[in-house]
Amino acid sequence: MRIKYFFIFVIIIGQITVATYTWREAKQVRIVQAIFDESGQTSFFTEKGESQVLASFNCLNDDAKKYFSLQDDRISDDAAYIRVIGNVFQPYPTHILQTRKHKDCIEIDILFNLTKPIVITVTMLREYNQYKIDNIKNLCELFGYVNLYFEKRKELNGEI
Amino acid sequence: MKDQTFNENHHPILKKVEALMILMIFIFGYGMLAIGAWHTYPNAEEFELSAAPRDVGIIRSLVDLMISYDGRYATNIMHALNPLTLNSIYGYKLMPVLSVFIFVVGLYLFLIPFINSQRGYNIFLLSALFTLPFFASLPSLVCSLYWVGGAFVYLYPCIFFMLFAASLISYVRCERIYENLYFLISVLSLIGGIGFNEMFLPFYSISLTVLLYFFWHEDQRIFFKILPVTIIGYTSILFFVFTPGVSFRLENSEATISMQLFSNNFKNLFITLFEAVSKPITFCIFLYTAVLFNQNVIYLKRNISLTHSIYFIIGILSIAYLMAFAYYFPKRELSGYPERIYPPILFLCLFTFFLLSGKLISISNRTRSSLLLKKILPYLKPTLLVIILFNMIFGNNNIALLFSDFRSRKMQHFKDFMDSRICKLTEASQLKGSHNIVLIPKLDEDGYPTSIYKYPDVEVDRQNSIWNKYHEEYFKIDEIIVSGDTSNRFK
Numbered sequence: 001m002r003i004k005y006f007f008i009f010v011i012i013i014g015q016i017t018v019a020t021y022t023w024r025e026a027k028q029v030r031i032v033q034a035i036f037d038e039s040g041q042t043s044f045f046t047e048k049g050e051s052q053v054l055a056s057f058n059c060l061n062d063d064a065k066k067y068f069s070l071q072d073d074r075i076s077d078d079a080a081y082i083r084v085i086g087n088v089f090q091p092y093p094t095h096i097l098q099t100r101k102h103k104d105c106i107e108i109d110i111l112f113n114l115t116k117p118i119v120i121t122v123t124m125l126r127e128y129n130q131y132k133i134d135n136i137k138n139l140c141e142l143f144g145y146v147n148l149y150f151e152k153r154k155e156l157n158g159e160i
Numbered sequence: 161m162k163d164q165t166f167n168e169n170h171h172p173i174l175k176k177v178e179a180l181m182i183l184m185i186f187i188f189g190y191g192m193l194a195i196g197a198w199h200t201y202p203n204a205e206e207f208e209l210s211a212a213p214r215d216v217g218i219i220r221s222l223v224d225l226m227i228s229y230d231g232r233y234a235t236n237i238m239h240a241l242n243p244l245t246l247n248s249i250y251g252y253k254l255m256p257v258l259s260v261f262i263f264v265v266g267l268y269l270f271l272i273p274f275i276n277s278q279r280g281y282n283i284f285l286l287s288a289l290f291t292l293p294f295f296a297s298l299p300s301l302v303c304s305l306y307w308v309g310g311a312f313v314y315l316y317p318c319i320f321f322m323l324f325a326a327s328l329i330s331y332v333r334c335e336r337i338y339e340n341l342y343f344l345i346s347v348l349s350l351i352g353g354i355g356f357n358e359m360f361l362p363f364y365s366i367s368l369t370v371l372l373y374f375f376w377h378e379d380q381r382i383f384f385k386i387l388p389v390t391i392i393g394y395t396s397i398l399f400f401v402f403t404p405g406v407s408f409r410l411e412n413s414e415a416t417i418s419m420q421l422f423s424n425n426f427k428n429l430f431i432t433l434f435e436a437v438s439k440p441i442t443f444c445i446f447l448y449t450a451v452l453f454n455q456n457v458i459y460l461k462r463n464i465s466l467t468h469s470i471y472f473i474i475g476i477l478s479i480a481y482l483m484a485f486a487y488y489f490p491k492r493e494l495s496g497y498p499e500r501i502y503p504p505i506l507f508l509c510l511f512t513f514f515l516l517s518g519k520l521i522s523i524s525n526r527t528r529s530s531l532l533l534k535k536i537l538p539y540l541k542p543t544l545l546v547i548i549l550f551n552m553i554f555g556n557n558n559i560a561l562l563f564s565d566f567r568s569r570k571m572q573h574f575k576d577f578m579d580s581r582i583c584k585l586t587e588a589s590q591l592k593g594s595h596n597i598v599l600i601p602k603l604d605e606d607g608y609p610t611s612i613y614k615y616p617d618v619e620v621d622r623q624n625s626i627w628n629k630y631h632e633e634y635f636k637i638d639e640i641i642v643s644g645d646t647s648n649r650f651k
Contacts, residue, residue: 004343004388011351011392015399018226026227026404 171538181545182285189292189552190260192562193305197256199571200306200612201578202244204627206252207634209309210244231403234320234355238312244634249582255308263319264291267511270322273329274515277458286449286458290514292552292559293445294506297436301558302614303500310500313357318507320353321360328389332382347392354396358406358490359504361397362482368393410490417489424495425488429481432502433509440551441559442510444544446517451541453518460518469519476512480505558611565609574608577601589635597639620644 202210212221218240225236243251267287277283295301303310324346331342354364368390375383400406436442452458464472487501513520552559565571581600588598603617616627620642628640 001388003340007344007347008388008391008395011347012395015395019399019402022223022226022404025223026408 174538174542177542178545181542181549182289185292185545185549185552186288188549188563189296189559190288192552192559192566193260193295194257195566195571196301196306196562196612197253199566199575199609200253200256201249201574201582202252203307203614204616204618204630206244206307206309208626208630209239210242211630211634213240214245214247226403226405228408229405230409231400231406232313232355232357233400233403234316234352235312235357237355238316239309242308242312244308252308256305256311259305259308259311259315259319260291260295263315264288266319266322266326267291269326271515273326274461275458276461278456282458286452289445289448290511293436293439293442294510296441296552296557296559297439297510298506298558299432299435299497299499299502300614301562302610302612304503306612307614314500314503317353317356317360318504320349320356321363324349324353328386331389332385343389346389350389350393351396354393354400357504358400358486359483359501361400362486363479363504363508364393365397366479366482420495421488422485425481425484428497428502429477429484429505431497432506436506436510437513439557440555441548441557444548444551446513447521448541448544448548449514450517450521451537451544454522458518460515464519466519466522469516473512473516476508480508483508561611565611570607570609571612574613577603577608585631585635585637585640588637597641598637599641599643601643618642 212224216224218237221240222233222236226233230236239245242255264284264287267290268284271283271287275283275286277286295305298304304315305311327342327346327349331339331346334342350364354360371386372383372390375386437446449458453460483505484501487498491498551557553563554560584598584600600618602620605615618628618631618640628642631637631640
């Protein structure tokens with residue numbers, strides 16, 4: 001019987017350890033909405049509705065810049081295409097960043113390969129100039145590695 | 161002592177017909193399930209769930225899911241181990257076959273402690289026979305078997321439960337030498353069984369509590385023997401409930417209790433059970449089993465009265481209701497019919513009906529001696545088996561639907577289409593370019609075999625961009641365009 005209760009002890013300790021670890025990680029998860037305004041300032045809203053300015057459009061550093069490339073052959077009069085190459089967001093390796101251009105919006109999905117539970121969906125509606133970012137984990141840290149750079153669509157062509 | 165005339169079949173030809181019919185039922189039923197598996201393909205969600213453990217590692221992906229999505233740790237482990245994570249599409253096709261096989265074996269192990277037979281192999285045949293109406297009458301075979309992710313959530317907990325029940329009974333009964341082994345199997349299958357989906361939380365909570373209560377009053381030696389197992393069961397339930405993913409879901413579910421929630425649950429449960437039981441294949445196997453019990457070909461190891469049988473059925477139906485409620489409550493589904501969630505419920509109810517069929521349709525000694533019954537009975541079993549076979553071929557059930565899709569060549573066309581698509585995607589993923597784009601044709605929404613495949617699939621114009629993205633992520637392609645894309649970016 002002793003060995004059985006020892007087994008229970010091991011299982012419970014294991015469960016508590018995993019639960020503690022996941023909760024510690026989960027506390028960093030924030031659901032936010034990011035609004036990029038015309039002046040280049042970015043306001044982020046946490047799940048509790050708190051607002052804070054975390055990054056500015058025009059502070060993209062050179063290291064980050066080199067990872068952005070514009071595919072010239074994919075630019076039409078009213079379309080922009082941005083792509084991130086390589087592991088920009090170290091230590092958050094990513095292999096997909098894609099943009100979609102439709103008639104009324106540009107949508108950017110950044111899938112961070114789940115090394116951290118990050119999925120960023122940025123959607124800019126032309127009318128509202130608003131971006132949505134969902135499920136961003138540890139946003140401050142993320143923007144410490146790269147400042148997401150966006151200006152209005154037409155300015156984008158000339159910048160990069 | 162039962163009447164020998166009743167117990168034995170004196171018609172050797174009819175006996176051979178019965179054996180032949182059983183053989184044909186098995187060949188056709190399991191053959192169609194295997195053919196369906198050969199023609200099935202993963203959908204977008206399967207690709208997504210497999211890409212994460214493949215690319216970032218099993219542990220990391222498991223932790224991520226627990227943090228941000230759910231508490232289904234066992235399901236997520238199974239996902240992480242599924243053949244798609246090894247880039248094996250053919251391995252994926254083997255999964256439904258493997259699932260059916262271990263279901264039959266699990267049922268066999270589950271039945272052994274409850275049923276005895278004159279011949280040992282009868283119980284295995286019975287398990288194989290019971291399995292067919294279960295799969296044939298599921299509200300959605302695709303979601304429960306061919307969509308491997310769905311099978312992990314809704315079919316595998318049933319298998320783990322059978323393994324748990326069988327090993328727990330063996331653990332209680334066994335000699336000291338095997339005690340620790342059975343303890344280990346029962347504990348591991350219990351931990352696994354709890355972690356597949358939230359529907360089994362009320363089931364195990366109630367079952368373990370009832371077991372403890374029962375043995376506290378009946379036999380305290382057994383109570384203390386099973387106590388360690390139940391403690392682990394309770395802690396596993398707590399572990400599931402208190403994962404961050406579950407809290408995250410509940411916070412966002414806006415779940416409220418309303419009468420409509422209860423009534424929708426009740427209505428759907430009734431529809432599911434009625435449709436399953438009213439299918440000729442299920443009803444005939446129920447009758448066939450009842451005859452086997454009455455003939456003493458098989459018999460329950462512990463005799464229970466009709467009254468207790470009815471109480472037991474009411475108890476199982478109540479648990480089934482609570483299990484479904486565990487799904488409806490956080491989802492707040494006030495209407496609609498979530499067909500994929502019903503395999504565990506059908507599993508519990510159908511096998512309870514089958515096991516108690518001999519009690520529910522018990523032929524009294526007086527009736528046994530009636531001349532009419534003696535004349536009819538020898539023909540009854542072969543007739544039931546003929547009806548089962550014909551219903552599997554032409555009826556309104558999942559196996560007949562598989563056969564219909566196979567006969568109309570829908571399956572073959574779908575397989576050719578998907579083979580060509582996967583070949584294209586694989587070739588594109590191996591290209592070394594700055595930006596890999598692949599153009600693939602759209603799946604005909606009306607023409608694909610619904611018996612083995614279910615959307616989501618890649619879409620034109622990325623109407624729901626995640627499905628295309630999941631394919632892109634799995635095949636490591638920068639972009640997948642579906643024929644007919646009208647967005648103007650590719651001028």
